[in-house]
Amino acid sequence: MALPLILFGVLLYTAEALRMNTLDHVSVREGGTVTIPCLYDNQYKLNSKLWCRGFYWAFCQITARENDTGKWTITDYPAHNIFTVKLNNATSSDSGSYWCAVEIQAKPDDRKHLYLTVQQAPGVSVKSSSVSGHEGDNVSVQCFYTSEYQYKIKKWCRIKDRSCYTETDTSQNPSVQISDDGRSFTVLMTGLRLSDSGWYFCSAGDLQAPVQLTVQKDNNKQKNTSENDISSDEAGPTSSSKIARNDTEDTSSDHRSRIFLLIWTAVPLLTLVLLIWRIIQKHSQF
Numbered sequence: 001m002a003l004p005l006i007l008f009g010v011l012l013y014t015a016e017a018l019r020m021n022t023l024d025h026v027s028v029r030e031g032g033t034v035t036i037p038c039l040y041d042n043q044y045k046l047n048s049k050l051w052c053r054g055f056y057w058a059f060c061q062i063t064a065r066e067n068d069t070g071k072w073t074i075t076d077y078p079a080h081n082i083f084t085v086k087l088n089n090a091t092s093s094d095s096g097s098y099w100c101a102v103e104i105q106a107k108p109d110d111r112k113h114l115y116l117t118v119q120q121a122p123g124v125s126v127k128s129s130s131v132s133g134h135e136g137d138n139v140s141v142q143c144f145y146t147s148e149y150q151y152k153i154k155k156w157c158r159i160k161d162r163s164c165y166t167e168t169d170t171s172q173n174p175s176v177q178i179s180d181d182g183r184s185f186t187v188l189m190t191g192l193r194l195s196d197s198g199w200y201f202c203s204a205g206d207l208q209a210p211v212q213l214t215v216q217k218d219n220n221k222q223k224n225t226s227e228n229d230i231s232s233d234e235a236g237p238t239s240s241s242k243i244a245r246n247d248t249e250d251t252s253s254d255h256r257s258r259i260f261l262l263i264w265t266a267v268p269l270l271t272l273v274l275l276i277w278r279i280i281q282k283h284s285q286f
Contacts, residue, residue, distance in 0.1 A: 020112035021159060022100045027122040027207040028090050035129060036085045036114070036210060037159060037199040038100030044110060045078040051085045052099040057111060060099055082199070090118045117207070123149050124207040132214040133192050141211055143202030144184040152205035154180060156187040159199045159210075189213075 021039040028034040038049070051072055054060030064072035064085065076083040087094060095118045101111035117123070125144045133139035143154070156178060157164035167178040167185065177188045185204075189196065197215045201208040 020100050020102065020110045021162075022112045023114050023159065023201055023208045023210060025115045025117065025206050025208055027117050027119070027124045027209055028087070029122050029125055030090060030092060030118050030120045032090055034087050034090060034116075034210070035212070036087075036100070036116075037212070038083050038085065038112065039160060039199075040081055040083070040100075040102050040110060042081055044102045044104070045081065047110075048103040049074055049076050049083040050101050050103060052101055052111075053096060054099070055097040057099055057109075057113070060097075063098070087116075092118050094118050121146055122207075122209075124202060124204045124209045126202055126209045126211055129210060130212045130214070132216060133189075134216050135192055135194055135218045137192050137218075138188060138190045139192060139213065140189070141187045141200075141202065141213075142184055143187065143204075143209065145204040145207075149204035149207065150182065154178065154185045155203045157201055157203065159201060 019041040022037060026034060026036060040047075040049075049066045050062050051064040051074055052060035053063045064070070064074050066074045066076055066083070068074060071088060073086045073088075074083055075086070083100075085098075085100065095116055097113060097115055099111045099113055101109050103109050123146050127142040127144070131139050131141055141156075143156075145152070145154070153166060155164045155166055156176065165173065165176045165178060165187075167180050175190045177190070179186050179188075185202070187202070192215045194215050194217065197213060200211045200213060202211065203209075
């Protein structure tokens, strides 16, 4: 009975620690640069971040720490619960197993394993690893692949929640469209929202290429709205004056019409009264 309880406790202990999220297999061109995002739990904002090389976590070698400078650079963004690991001038010797990790006292470090492949002609690559657009606009990302991956499943995924879209199934989000021309596939995101900002990846088979999307507020739209509001406020009194003046003019015109109508009605009536009065006078004389 004691052994199952111990194993259960170990599982809980380990599960609590392993909340790190990142890619699984990153592809990069030799001589190029790649930035790998590592998403950590909110409670680890102040913990030290590190990048470790090796297949087994227990024996991996720390390659970079936060604020280190060199071939590998770690930058922490605690407001977004993300730190990035940037590799400059990638070489084939950089290929291998790595770990995104957060150091935790008295508990197993939070970490996530990934594999990095550096090639002269990477199986999967992107035209730009950083794209941006304004709220409400559209943005496209072109993902290239080699002939080896031509018939592999192509995906566009968000790292945060691992929600993925394929060319044949974008029904869950019609604002994401994927088209494949046999050498590359293009991801079109329409009607951008601020919440779309974040890290994504293109994938073909098991290879992935990270892409950062930044959605900015549409300041022009806000400016136009403000200008319209100001114009409406400025136009308000003038419009009211015009309406009041028009109402006055309409009232005066209506008043004149009534006077003319009264005159034209009174003249025949007075004529008839005078005629009757004269007839009565003549009869009185006889």
